[in-house]
Amino acid sequence: MKSLAVKKQHAEPKTAIVLLSGGLDSTTTLALAQEAGFKCYALSFDYGQRHRVELHAARRVARKLGVAEHVIMKMDLCVFGGSALTSGLPVPKDRPLGEMGRGIPVTYVPARNTIFLAFALAFAEVKSCGDIFIGVNALDYSGYPDCRPEFITAFERLARLATQAAVERKVRVRIHTPLIALSKAQIVSTAARLGVDFSLTHSCYDPPRRGWACGRCDACLLRRKGFAEAGVQDTIQYLE
Amino acid sequence: MKSLAVKKQHAEPKTAIVLLSGGLDSTTTLALAQEAGFKCYALSFDYGQRHRVELHAARRVARKLGVAEHVIMKMDLCVFGGSALTSGLPVPKDRPLGEMGRGIPVTYVPARNTIFLAFALAFAEVKSCGDIFIGVNALDYSGYPDCRPEFITAFERLARLATQAAVERKVRVRIHTPLIALSKAQIVSTAARLGVDFSLTHSCYDPPRRGWACGRCDACLLRRKGFAEAGVQDTIQYLE
Numbered sequence: 320m321k322s323l324a325v326k327k328q329h330a331e332p333k334t335a336i337v338l339l340s341g342g343l344d345s346t347t348t349l350a351l352a353q354e355a356g357f358k359c360y361a362l363s364f365d366y367g368q369r370h371r372v373e374l375h376a377a378r379r380v381a382r383k384l385g386v387a388e389h390v391i392m393k394m395d396l397c398v399f400g401g402s403a404l405t406s407g408l409p410v411p412k413d414r415p416l417g418e419m420g421r422g423i424p425v426t427y428v429p430a431r432n433t434i435f436l437a438f439a440l441a442f443a444e445v446k447s448c449g450d451i452f453i454g455v456n457a458l459d460y461s462g463y464p465d466c467r468p469e470f471i472t473a474f475e476r477l478a479r480l481a482t483q484a485a486v487e488r489k490v491r492v493r494i495h496t497p498l499i500a501l502s503k504a505q506i507v508s509t510a511a512r513l514g515v516d517f518s519l520t521h522s523c524y525d526p527p528r529r530g531w532a533c534g535r536c537d538a539c540l541l542r543r544k545g546f547a548e549a550g551v552q553d554t555i556q557y558l559e
Numbered sequence: 560m561k562s563l564a565v566k567k568q569h570a571e572p573k574t575a576i577v578l579l580s581g582g583l584d585s586t587t588t589l590a591l592a593q594e595a596g597f598k599c600y601a602l603s604f605d606y607g608q609r610h611r612v613e614l615h616a617a618r619r620v621a622r623k624l625g626v627a628e629h630v631i632m633k634m635d636l637c638v639f640g641g642s643a644l645t646s647g648l649p650v651p652k653d654r655p656l657g658e659m660g661r662g663i664p665v666t667y668v669p670a671r672n673t674i675f676l677a678f679a680l681a682f683a684e685v686k687s688c689g690d691i692f693i694g695v696n697a698l699d700y701s702g703y704p705d706c707r708p709e710f711i712t713a714f715e716r717l718a719r720l721a722t723q724a725a726v727e728r729k730v731r732v733r734i735h736t737p738l739i740a741l742s743k744a745q746i747v748s749t750a751a752r753l754g755v756d757f758s759l760t761h762s763c764y765d766p767p768r769r770g771w772a773c774g775r776c777d778a779c780l781l782r783r784k785g786f787a788e789a790g791v792q793d794t795i796q797y798l799e
Binding site (some may be wrong): 390392393394395396398399428429430431432433434436437438440441442444445464465467469470473474476477478480481482483485486 | 630632635636638668669670671673676678680681684685704705707710716717718720721725726
């Protein structure tokens with residue numbers, strides 16, 4: 320009987336928390352986590368972002384990919400101000416791609432990934448799991464400090480000291496970043512291989528209206544470049 | 560002219576973010592930060608705690624101590640469940656004090672201090688400062704993993720990699736924990752020395768009604784013991 324119980328336990332799928340913005344990167348990350356055999360809980364944030372329409376994309380993706388549960392955490396990052404994504408500052412347009420890696424743009428939201436990962440850690444503890452997936456990318460990234468490998472490693476170290484489950488060694492916290500070393504073109508190719516429906520996703524920082532992307536913000540420019548380089552047809556609609 | 564400008568800059572007070580729950584510990588921490596010469600921004604959280612009345616205490620304390628600004632961040636930790644402080648689980652009463660340090664109680668909120676410090680870091684970046692005060696206590700603590708010195712050190716390391724200001728070396732993030740090695744009696748004595756008005760503060764996890772403490776939850780028992788040992792008269796009202 321004992322061996323049967325052990326077998327049964329082993330047959331249970333591994334569980335993971337996946338941070339899901341509804342963009343191409345987090346959608347691809349979710350698809351990769353599922354391919355790796357994880358039963359996934361998706362976590363999104365309604366933080367006062369001007370591109371709040373991405374939450375509709377997150378809902379569509381979560382439904383289509385069949386996550387175990389999709390939690391949208393509401394919080395008001397606007398009370399701090401300080402970013403073009405949460406305040407009235409204009410979103411930069413038509414920036415040369417070579418400029419994006421240099422300096423930190425005004426679309427940076429203070430401590431965003433620290434906050435997002437902290438909530439993912441809370442969710443993971445409640446679900447008794449230690450695996451957290453985040454679609455950060457250090458190559459084609461827009462210059463955000465909290466997308467770098469050293470930041471992720473430091474968070475993993477913190478997380479192993481932070482929770483009841485980790486301290487009692489019931490789980491080992493692992494922050495998975497399957498996209499961290501990929502170019503945008505490689506992400507597009509990976510998504511295409513996994514059969515991701517691109518039309519469900521949303522990347523634009525400054526969407527002119529629902530269902531459309533501006534085509535000119537950093538996020539749009541990076542996405543377009545990725546699809547062009549990968550030789551894959553995007554299926555979202557760009558205004559320009 | 561240049562030297563005058565430099566002098567003026569030096570005369571500006573140092574700025575800090577102080578996590579303020581409205582309890583005795585965070586109030587004492589705020590008073591200590593002010594004594595050290597910091598201009599303080601207070602940050603509280605409305606996270607679905609059953610002792611939400613502590614937010615009234617936080618507002619009273621912030622006003623009385625004259626902080627530069629008091630931000631209350633609203634978020635719904637209840638969506639994750641998992642703690643007696645945010646769910647319907649009963650709050651333990653009359654636990655022997657010796658038991659509190661052992662194991663992690665059901666009043667533990669998953670990843671709470673990780674989340675709170677992440678928001679403090681965002682606030683600090685917006686205010687262009689690196690000093691964050693948190694009233695954690697590792698001695699008379701209730702058994703929470705995220706109150707230990709090793710957790711705080713790991714967060715400080717993370718924070719120095721996490722934000723634009725830190726990466727550009729415009730600020731050096733420091734997490735101040737002035738109470739971490741103090742007993743509750745020492746905290747009470749410190750608060751008394753600083754002239755803290757105890758009646759403004761709130762500690763109870765399970766307040767029977769506004770303005771009253773139950774007197775029997777872990778927080779009440781620790782507070783009462785601290786005042787008794789310090790030989791100081793508490794000025795809040797206990798039901799029992």
